[in-house]
Amino acid sequence: MKKKPTNPNNGFDEWGGYMEAKKRKLEEQFESEANGDRTRGGIFQGVAIFVNGYTNPSAEELKALMLLHGGIYHHYESSRTTHIIASNLPHTKIKKLKPGEKIIKPEWIVDSIASGKLMDHKKYLLISDSTSAKPLSNLFRKCNIDNAESSTCSKSEAYSCKSVDTSVPKVSTIENELDTVNTSATNAKADTSSMAEQTNSVNNSAPNPQATNTNTTDYKSDTVNISAPKPEALTTKTASNEDFLGEFYNKSRLHHLSTMGAMFKQYVNQLREKHDGVFKGIEALRAWKSSSLQNTEEEELDETFSDNPKPSHSDPVIMHIDMDCFFVSVGIRNNPELKDQPVAVAHGKGNQAKEREGVDRQAEFDIYRQRTMNRMGLSSENHTRFNKVNAIGEFDSMSEIASCNYKAREYGLKNGMFVGQALKKCPQLKIVPYDFEGYKEVSYCLYNLIASLTLNIEAVSCDEMYVDCSQLFQKFELTPLQFATFLRETIVKETGCTCSTGFGSNKLQARLATKKAKPNVNYGIRFQNNQEMETFMKQLSREVEKRLEEVKMKGKCITLKLMVRSAEAPREASKFLGHGVCDYITKSISLPIYISQASQIFKEVISIVEKLKLDSKELRGIGIQMSKLELQSKMHATIDSFFTNKVKPSYVDSKPGPSYSNSKPGPSYADSKPGPSYVDSKPGPSYVDSKPGPSYVDSKPGPSYSDSNPGSTYADSKPGPSHEAAMSSPKKLIFVPDCDLTKSPKRKAARSPRKKSPKKVEKVGDMKMYLMKAQKIYPEVPEDFDKSVFEALPDDIKREVLRNREEQLSLLKTKEYSPQLVAPAAHIVPDNLDESFLNALPEDIRQELIEDLSKQQNMPLRTEENSSRDKKVQLEDRAPSPLNATLDTSSSQLLSSSLSLQEMRTMLREWLCECQPEPSDVEMFSDYLKQLVEDRNLSQIVVLMRFLQRHVTKKENLVWGEAYREMLECLQLTMKLKYGHELKI
Template sequence: MAGRGCGQRGDNGWSEWGGYMAAKKRKLEEQFDKDCSNNAKQLERKSNIFHGISIFVDGHTEPPADELKKLMMEHGGVYHAYYSKDKVTYFISNNLPYAKIRKLKPNDKVVRSQWITDSIKQNKLLPTYDYEMYKDITKSRGQTELNFKRTEPMRPITSDFNVPNSDEEENNSIEKSSSSSETEDIQAEDDDHLSALDAKHPKFLETFLKRSRLHYLSSTAVAKKVYVQDLRQKLEHRQLIEKRREELKNNIQRSERDYLFKLNDEKKDKIYMHIDMDCFFVSVATRNQPELRDQPIAITHSKGKKSTTTNEHQFYSRSELASCNYAARQYGIKNGMYLGKAQELCRNHQAKLLCLPYDYEGFHEVSDRFYDIILSYTLDVEAVSCDEMYVDLTELILYLKPLHPLTFVSLLREEIQLNTKCPCSAGLASNMLLARLATRQAKPNGQCYIKKGYEQEFISKQKIIDLPGIGSSILDKLQQTSLHKSIETCKHVQNLFSLDKLKSVLGTKQGQTIYDMTRGIDIRTLAKDYSPKSISIDINYGIRFQTFDELNLFIKQLATELQKRLQQAKQKGKQLTVKIRVRSVNAPIVTEKFMGCGKTDDSSRLVNLHSFTDDLTVIELETIKLLKQMNFVVSDLRGIGIGITQLQSTIKNSHGKDMHGTRTLFDCNQFRVPKLTITTDDIQNIDEPSESSVTRKRPIQQDPTTSVVPKKLTRHDCYTPGQIDPHVMNELPAEIRQEVEEHLKNPPTTLGINSELHQINIAEKSFTQVMDHLDEAVLNELPPEMRREITIAQKLRKMESKYPPVGGKRLVSAPVSSTLINKEKSNAFNVLMNSPQKQPIPKKTTNPIKKWHTETILNEENTVPVPLNEKKLNTNQQQQQQQQPSIAGCTSLNDVKLMLREWIESSDEPNQIDLDLFQNYLFDLLNTYNAEMVHQLLIYGLLQLKTLTKTIWTDNFQILIDSVQTRFRQMYGGATMDLS
């Protein structure tokens, strides 16, 4: 006995102190894992509710420990026979002796066993707050006491973001703050501890967008839509989908429910799925810390250190909550709430709100995995945001049949959970509206399927405020019509409102929408082709300028970001809008929210651009031009935004048309007008300066509120292609300017009259061909204004080559006169070419030669000269021709009607260029006081559109009508054309 403990033990693996117990615990864990795998064939995995959850059971519980162990096996949890703080998530017990209560450590979770059974009954993981025991002991021990009575001097609220002057300073500030938190267990990302910067700082916009959740959400939504659209064009991805589907079909374990489910393909039954990540920002931030799930958590830039309640509401942090989990929502906390208010709600329930920082890298990673998993099974997807999408499962379920949709969704959600460590919820139904509402019912971490035939029963119980797009204003309007009856659910609307009554209360369009939604009707299909209506950028934070020069620098940053978004979406636009927010007269200079916009007066201006563009220079210059037209005090500016509308995709198909295959006006044979013949008398009169030269006006770029009268230029103000504007010469690079000057020093010899016609042809042809072959590098060296004019001329040249001239008129041509013949070699465009091609002298023909009158040439933005295509007209005929605008060679009302009808009938949707052309033609009619013809054409167009089923024609035509009505009101003292 005496030497019992003195002998040396053999090396059996337990020689270390405590080795026996560690080995025993390890053995029990292995045994549990083995039992799970052995019982997997006998016990059907019913759910994955407790995935990532581990429990330890102590004392008597109901159900007993063995039953709880079995339940954890069936629902994805882990059971530990011995307690370990590092491994056990929840301590399960219905009663503990005082000795064990004294040993409880801070943040230990002692939960009643009823929490497990209730979670299984509701098929979702419930919050533990109502099931916790001894909360006062586990919550209060070991925590830093908050001194609510201490007051501090009043100072500005910390900004939501601050910009470091350098990367090194940013790193240092983060390291410094990581050890200074007094009230939070989890360190939030530092706010850089710099003084808040406004929009004058050169890094302001970059840092604002980097830290802005709204920018992240909007930019990611666009990126996902483009990503899905690109995948549809890739053959290798379709092959991947076929492979994944085949593997799933062969390996899936089907149950009786799967064999009983039938999808009627003949009736074209649909199954839509709406899938959404649960509390996306919070889930990503805690995906590697599951022990934090049941604590109230919010994502915000602020760490919530200042928790004083002195002077109620005065010192509340006004940092907004980007997201909060369900544990926080049970206290009344909502997304977008001020942090100070959220902290107060938690304190009222003796709880503590945990603030976590944004993890944008993690957001991108989880979002990419989420999309890739779903897109590996189907491309019938409509991307909504970074964590949300609609999926048409009809074709996939038919391929995998016999299979119940919930079986596939359950496997899909499990795969997403394993790969992202974040839960998601899904709703399934026969249309997209019901699927989205089903998702709301399935949250959190669940799934819901609205069976065929149960739609009315389901929708009648839904609250009106839960319908997408329905806010308190609509609900108030409905309530005002039925003051004695409460209107809360869709059933109430069904019983109290007919379709006509809804239209009278809410308007025709909105009334029809509410009527359909409250009855579960939704005829929408997936929007697979991404076609945005507008792309913009708005900044309403930190806008503080003192001079217009400071504003100009910021405009360049905004224009750069807008160009980036256009290119990312693969779009170009033709209409630019500028919106500003200016401090109201009675609003304080210092806003309630630090660097916020406060109470403002909003206004906007727009301009139609010459062509579809995403050019940075054009966006910047036009924005500054519009801002100068808006009278405001720069120091009172509180918000600014610029946007591009009337978009056109830059993606072209193999035929050069847009993705929708839209036909243009010039594709219709009815618009081909035979060329007018010109006699030899026109050639004889070529030397006579014609006083009746006809100029065709282009649409004039006007201020939205004022009209601009084009100013005619004199002979000395006009420069033909053979002449160089001195201002342009000074703007050219030194090498190019020297080359031009040397070229101009060698004037060509005067040509004889017999070769005059040949030389004119050479000048015209060389001018247009020079534009087609102009070197890109040289073009980029030119000033923006000159580069824009050349680019427009190039586009017109391409249009002329694609579409034959109508009525003898050309879209672009070189102004030729007798002086130009002698100066053909001094043409500026020939000089600017790097390697001009030698043009062969054309053979003499009897084609009519047009002559241009230089004095009638207006600047490019207002008019384009048109050559004479008839014999010398008398004065009355000339005036009549000037007063009668034409479109595609058509001038009479009947001809234009035929053209309009053919255009509508032959095109699935209108081309924006054609719409602008037709709108400008109507404007020309109004300018010539031919309002009656405009009225008849609009009425005729509306009649033709009544037979169409697609609304895209109607919507675009209505925009055209609104523009014409605006011009009509400006000309006729506010009157409006009656189109009823």
């Protein structure tokens, strides 16, 4: 590189000029500080450290230590730097290390000070042959619960980060030193020899969330507080500045998320390696258990636990634990008064974006939009990703919200949203700054708490992990709910932050359970006054309007469902923002006309509320339903045409897999093929002869759910030769209502099927499903069905066909459609994943489950060791054909559709080899896809369509190409109607 001659008059615009000057200045500054403060002999003479990324002790603390012991601290790496210090580096950074460059753990400094001499840094290399291989060695070491019993340590010791982390010995000595340098970083101040005191420092430190940052100005001003009066901080603007990257990473939430995730995975490994077999938290858990059993009335306890299956001893129990809106919780843990206000964590403070030359937001967003449409098709025009940019004004802040609390989410705020848009939706939004040290501190607390009970942990991120509780539960006779309550209470106490837990027999179940338990993406219904309640009802009315519009319908019956705190219930529910014990009130109004507008809906709803004379403070759940819906489409014509059309045989085989018995979610269709195909079908758990037994369950017992919904459910009759003719009748509907997750499948089975028509909790996606059912009639009903064929049927069959038709019609007319927002209750997922479990899931979660199942079912806890093993197995298992590669999964067994995959694959191959499919082939495939849609087998649909797409494109097969496009369009439409979102292929 050619170096320009140095201009002594202008050191700042030359290469090496500005930065060199800055570095020199910082070093001089450090020197002057050192001269003032240095009181002891320096063991770090000649050592100049540069701290890269997060360390423990922190960079500021290390700086102070270097100051005390004769070393030099470099804000920037330079040729004069002798040692680079880091606790964790992302793999990508490691790969970029220059040859010979060595990274040393901060423990080197701590230990050196502790021993009073400079230790050999080779033992503290972050990346060495030994460290890269070693963490894997003990991964499978199971925790020794037997030893745990002998633990006599206090709870507070058990959760302390540093008392567990033996890699930082004699911390208090060093911290005392730090205190003398007047460092006020929280970590340094806390006397970590006692958890109680650490907790005090967490809970009782400065009441202002910004206090942590302002307190540390002395040491952090140049990196954290950009408004600090240090000139260089103000010059850090773009990547053209050498210190841009450090500054950038320092403030990047995503970078912190990522590095902290890696850090805690590593931390768990460290804990395992260093574990002495004693679980220090067990004693506290025992104490809690005995005291909670005493304090809880038996009756209440029985009720609480009866819905939650007690896992049998042999079953694995996996817990998923996840902090609630982590960044915000940490940010406001010392400000209880902020808890009830909408709060978000973001960099930006408000809508202060300055006018800058060359900016044209509108044009820029248009380009984004255009590009996405080019890539994803025209249908992406209204893609949700554009909401973000559409809603932003010319000078609104484009700082992103890293995390917002549930109160803020009531206003429609979401993580990732721009501050500008958020402030429009919620002008009173409080924005608190990031507190990365705080996140780390709380995370350590969380991990230490869990690690004090078991080390069967898989770290997912700084606020999320899976825990294998099997042994723990068995040993200490705990139920999931007991354990969850203990953990959640303890975590709130220790960290001031709340968390959610979910349990299942595998990780996926546990995660879904957590999702269900989250105070969600279902708000905590709490109102201070009527005004707030009305505002919320208006929002809810708009939601109903929106969804009615989506399915092009209007209704003439409005039902308002309310949950009101029971008089005997405690003022606040035990679950954070949960609904607690409630009375249920259901009132409906029949209108003379069909309506769909939000204002109309709100008017009716509010009139009901006024008549009820409720205290809005006591409301815990609100649901608005529209029913008696008028279809705007040609649905009636379609259903009626059913009896005049002629029969056209269509291919729908009936070989339902054994795993899908009689309780499929949504409508299922029996074989329509008269004669052999039906008779040949195997008897057994096929849904053709389903008995509706296990599927009919009231989701929530109570007065509001007692009204029946005739026609919404019916089962088919038993198969037999006399019914062959009936099989040419329209397909039978077997509709299984959604039910409460807290009910175990066994309880469902105990119910009498015909006792009562099912009453389900209507949910958001339901109307789409009903609409789909109606539409389904058209493609599924033979088009050229001859009325004379109908007439020729035996009378009982005729009656049945008529009844079916009536019920289908009534299904369309009477099913209710309602978004329902109910404050969440705690949920524990049944421990056996079967079809009943699937049915019990809410629509959106069920979809997710189906999509994820093929990847995730029965995953073991992931550790570094077994994840690499998994990978290997996966590769070995991979079958040659692209179709095989993705279909040989557990989902194919669990979600088998009527045609076996093997058959379908064979057929597809044959067709594609011939390249000249008959129209009937196309139709067959089309039918197969429809069946897949019915089965909600999304993953398989996508796989098949992609497979086809690839081959069709490759071979330029026009016949297939056109057929493919038709099928794709049909499928996409169906998917959109049914699931409410685009099918991306």
